[in-house]
Every structure is written in structure tokens, then in C-alpha cells.
Amino acid sequence: MDKQKVKQIVLDIIAEIAPDEDLSDVKSDIRLRDQLDLDSMDFLDIVMELRKQHGIDVPEAEYRQLESLDSCANYLLPKFEASATA
Amino acid sequence: MNQLPRIVLTGIGLTCPLGNDLPTYRESLLAGKSGVSLFPVRNMGDQPAGVCDFDQTKYQKRKEIRVGTRAGSIAIFCANEAILNAGLNLDELDSSRIGIYLGITEHGNVETETEVCQLFDHYQEDVKFWTHHHNPRTVANNPAGEITVNLGLTGPHYTIGAACAAGNAGIIQGVQQLRLGECDYALAGGVSESIRAYGIFAGFKSQGALAVHEDPTKASRPFDQGRNGIVVSEGGCIYVLERLEDAQKRGANIIAEIAGYRINSDGTDYVLPNPERQEECMRQAIENANMKPEDIDLVSTHATSTPQGDEQECKAVRNVFGETGNTLVNNTKSFIGHSMGAAGAIELAGNIPSFRDGFAHATINVENLDPACTVPGLVTGNAVEKEGGINVILNNSFGMLGINSVLILKKFDA
Numbered sequence: 001m002d003k004q005k006v007k008q009i010v011l012d013i014i015a016e017i018a019p020d021e022d023l024s025d026v027k028s029d030i031r032l033r034d035q036l037d038l039d040s041m042d043f044l045d046i047v048m049e050l051r052k053q054h055g056i057d058v059p060e061a062e063y064r065q066l067e068s069l070d071s072c073a074n075y076l077l078p079k080f081e082a083s084a085t086a
Numbered sequence: 087m088n089q090l091p092r093i094v095l096t097g098i099g100l101t102c103p104l105g106n107d108l109p110t111y112r113e114s115l116l117a118g119k120s121g122v123s124l125f126p127v128r129n130m131g132d133q134p135a136g137v138c139d140f141d142q143t144k145y146q147k148r149k150e151i152r153v154g155t156r157a158g159s160i161a162i163f164c165a166n167e168a169i170l171n172a173g174l175n176l177d178e179l180d181s182s183r184i185g186i187y188l189g190i191t192e193h194g195n196v197e198t199e200t201e202v203c204q205l206f207d208h209y210q211e212d213v214k215f216w217t218h219h220h221n222p223r224t225v226a227n228n229p230a231g232e233i234t235v236n237l238g239l240t241g242p243h244y245t246i247g248a249a250c251a252a253g254n255a256g257i258i259q260g261v262q263q264l265r266l267g268e269c270d271y272a273l274a275g276g277v278s279e280s281i282r283a284y285g286i287f288a289g290f291k292s293q294g295a296l297a298v299h300e301d302p303t304k305a306s307r308p309f310d311q312g313r314n315g316i317v318v319s320e321g322g323c324i325y326v327l328e329r330l331e332d333a334q335k336r337g338a339n340i341i342a343e344i345a346g347y348r349i350n351s352d353g354t355d356y357v358l359p360n361p362e363r364q365e366e367c368m369r370q371a372i373e374n375a376n377m378k379p380e381d382i383d384l385v386s387t388h389a390t391s392t393p394q395g396d397e398q399e400c401k402a403v404r405n406v407f408g409e410t411g412n413t414l415v416n417n418t419k420s421f422i423g424h425s426m427g428a429a430g431a432i433e434l435a436g437n438i439p440s441f442r443d444g445f446a447h448a449t450i451n452v453e454n455l456d457p458a459c460t461v462p463g464l465v466t467g468n469a470v471e472k473e474g475g476i477n478v479i480l481n482n483s484f485g486m487l488g489i490n491s492v493l494i495l496k497k498f499d500a
Contacts, residue, residue: 019148044218
């Protein structure tokens with residue numbers, strides 16, 4: 001697992017929950033909400049899919065860590081690594 | 087009644103197992119073609135059912151479809167089609183003057199059942215996997231509310247829970263709200279997504295009221311001796327209703343006029359119908375329309391293909407129309423099954439073209455007419471052209487807990 005793979009996992013989830021969006025040119029350092037039509041309910045869906053598909057829990061106080069692909073990668077990578085070794 | 091504004095129907099949008107527009111649906115009805123097929127039902131295998139195949143993406147983004155409900159998608163499709171059919175341009179209208187009144191038999195079973203099954207099947211009943219979409223999907227106003235979100239409408243919206251009398255009840259609510267001046271356009275009718283909840287099928291099966299037949303197209307057979315239960319269907323039908331004066335002012339194409347209606351209650355049983363109250367409901371609707379039984383050219387029956395229900399309705403219809411000598415009687419569920427909350431609205435729609443073509447579509451699958459279901463004027467086998475044309479239709483729609491609704495529609499005559 002590396003940051004690039006984490007970003008791809010997040011993009012794959014976004015493709016499921018926001019199927020109308022063009023994800024071919026999502027910038028890693030820009031907030032997802034500033035470049036895609038995502039609302040707060042969509043972020044709850046991202047959190048839910050991380051939980052369902054990958055067993056990753058994101059506490060409510062840390063939702064803001066998911067605001068961009070870069071922040072997702074930084075925040076989620078240790079969780080994926082911990083999950084893999086558990 | 088006379089002093090109340092006259093209400094006319096100026097648009098129809100529908101999806102049903104025989105098509106996604108009225109001409110296609112009507113063509114199959116006149117041709118005697120069934121729309122019932124086999125549909126996989128969770129825990130119950132393939133069941134005869136009425137399934138719709140409209141294009142959900144015609145009026146919704148894929149995300150809206152994912153977040154919303156099937157009933158919402160059906161409602162959105164029908165509402166958009168009805169508005170187009172009525173020739174309305176929403177950009178030119180005050181959206182706060184458009185009201186939405188949708189009949190539903192039930193809502194939320196599909197969404198709740200799916201969520202519970204997923205939780206048990208995949209997540210060891212851990213509620214942290216329960217979707218946050220559950221509540222907006224299952225609130226009872228959901229199908230009507232999804233229309234407002236899709237179209238940006240800001241007038242009143244709600245659903246009318248009226249079991250299988252709901253299709254008529256939604257239209258009646260629209261008529262009443264127009265007469266009260268609560269809106270200038272009513273989007274009114276009924277919707278159902280019931281085929282996607284196995285509990286609906288299982289409930290009818292436990293009740294001994296679920297249709298079984300090796301050929302699904304013959305499973306829904308009201309009035310036939312071999313009938314053994316209901317074919318559950320999905321679908322929707324929404325009408326644009328307006329006050330006559332407004333419709334004429336804008337040069338609308340007036341499809342038909344609401345002549346009268348009545349809703350009453352049996353007050354007797356949870357499930358079993360009551361022919362005395364059904365008869366009373368029909369007579370009071372006719373009185374409300376300032377008509378007599380002999381003024382009714384066509385009775386669109388509710389009969390669902392259950393042994394007892396069909397017999398009871400036939401008794402009521404015989405009592406009201408047995409002596410008129412000129413009333414035809416038919417049944418649309420024999421073609422499309424029972425579309426529950428949409429049934430009254432969809433079945434009425436299938437008969438509306440008779441004002442123009444003069445035909446009463448048949449009741450199909452009556453191979454051996456049950457003597458207890460003998461009704462003068464019952465049309466079976468093939469469609470029948472009525473001498474003198476069809477000018478008035480009486481539409482029956484009855485439901486559990488003893489709710490009866492009757493709507494009378496007449497050919498528009500300025």
C-alpha cells in the first residue's frame with residue numbers, strides 16, 4: 001500500500017457515489033468539493049464505503065482529513081497499513 | 087357541486103408494465119397483450135410481476151437515482167412526462183403554485199428491507215453500517231418530495247396513504263386542492279415500487295392471495311374460475327389537473343373532465359372487502375357527479391384476481407349497474423397486475439383513450455367465467471366498440487382496512 005493506491009481507492013469510491021462526475025483530472029492538492037459536485041451527504045457515503053469495503057473507520061471529528069486526495073492519502077495510509085498488519 | 091370550479095385533466099405521464107407512454111400502453115390493451123413477466127424476488131424465487139422499463143436517466147442524474155428511491159424515480163419520470171404532455175413550461179410558471187399529491191399504498195418497505203437484509207447478510211447486524219440515506223428514503227412524502235427536488239418546485243407536496251385506493255385518492259386530493267385555491271396546477275396520481283419488497287409478496291402468499299401460474303402472462307385473471315391471487319406490479323401515473331377556466335385561458339389541450347368522486351370506509355375488517363360499502367361508494371360518486379347509473383358508459387373495476395374480492399366487487403357492480411343495459415365493465419389488472427398505489431391512476435389512464443376511439447378494452451385471461459362474477463356488460467376476450475361511444479368512465483379502486491374510492495371522468499364538453 002502506498003499513497004497513490006490510497007488515492008485510487010478514494011477515487012474508486014467517489015466514482016460509485018458520484019457517477020456523473022468526470023474523475024479523469026482530479027487535482028490531488030485541491031479540495032474535492034472545489035472541483036467536484038460533492039455535498040456533505042456524499043462525504044458520509046465516502047466514510048461509509050471506507051468502512052464497508054476496507055474496514056477503515058473515520059471518526060466524525062476527523063472527517064475534514066478527507067477534504068483532498070492528498071489529505072486522504074496522508075490520513076488514510078497509516079490506517080490501511082495498520083489494517084493490513086492486524 | 088355545481089358552484090365549485092370545474093377541474094380538467096390536461097396532461098398524463100405514466101410508466102407501467104405495458105409501456106412508458108399512453109399510446110403504447112393503450113395499443114397493448116386493445117391488442118389483449120399481457121405485461122406480466124417473471125421477476126426475481128428475494129427469498130421467493132421468480133414470481134409473476136409487473137415490471138417497468140422506463141429510462142431512469144431521462145430526467146435524473148445517476149447520483150440522484152443512487153440516493154433516491156425507485157418510487158421517487160417513477161414519480162419523477164411520470165411528473166416530467168405529464169408536464170411535457172400538458173405543454174407546460176416550468177420556467178414561465180410560479181413554482182409555488184404547483185402542488186403535488188401522490189397516492190401510495192405503502193412506502194419505505196423496499197428501502198428498510200434492503201437495509202435490514204444487508205445488515206444481517208454482510209455486517210453481523212452492526213448498525214454502524216446502516217445508511218444515512220435511510221430516513222429521507224423512507225419518509226412517507228418521499229416520492230412526492232423527490233419530484234420537488236428534481237424540478238425545483240416550491241408548492242405543497244405530500245403523499246396520500248390510501249392502500250390500493252390510493253391512485254384515485256391522489257387525483258381526488260388534487261381536485262380538492264385546486265378547488266380550495268391552494269394551487270393552480272396539481273400533479274396528482276399514484277406510484278408504487280412494491281415489487282422490490284419481498285415482504286409484500288410474502289404477506290400476500292401467507293394470506294393465500296398471491297397469484298400462482300406456470301405462465302406469468304396468465305397469472306392475473308380476474309373473474310376467471312381459476313384465479314388464485316394478486317400479481318404485484320410497479321408503476322406510476324401522474325396527471326396535470328387544472329381549473330377549467332385556467333386551462334382554457336392558456337389554450338390547454340383538455341383531455342377529460344373530473345365529473346365526480348367519493349371515498350368511504352367499510353368500517354368492518356382489516357382485509358376483507360365489503361360490497362355494501364363499495365356499492366354505496368359508487369352510488370355516492372354518481373350522485374356527486376349529478377348522474378345516474380345509466381349515464382356511466384364504462385366501469386373500470388378494481389378486481390385483483392383474488393377469489394373473494396372479485397366476487398364481492400361484482401356483486402356491488404351488479405347491484406348498481408345490472409339494470410342499466412348499456413354499461414360496459416372491464417378490468418386492467420388482467421393485463422398489468424396490481425400496481426398497488428398507482429393502480430387507480432394507471433387503470434384510469436388506460437381507459438381514457440376510449441373517449442376518442444369508443445372502445446372498451448377487454449378483461450383478458452377469462453377462460454372460464456366464474457358464475458359469481460357474472461356482470462352484465464363485462465367485456466372479456468376482445469375489446470368492444472360501444473355504440474354511441476364512451477363519454478363517462480367510472481373508476482373503482484379499493485384497499486385494505488376497507489378504503490373505497492370511486493372517480494368519475496367524463497369526456498370534455500365545453
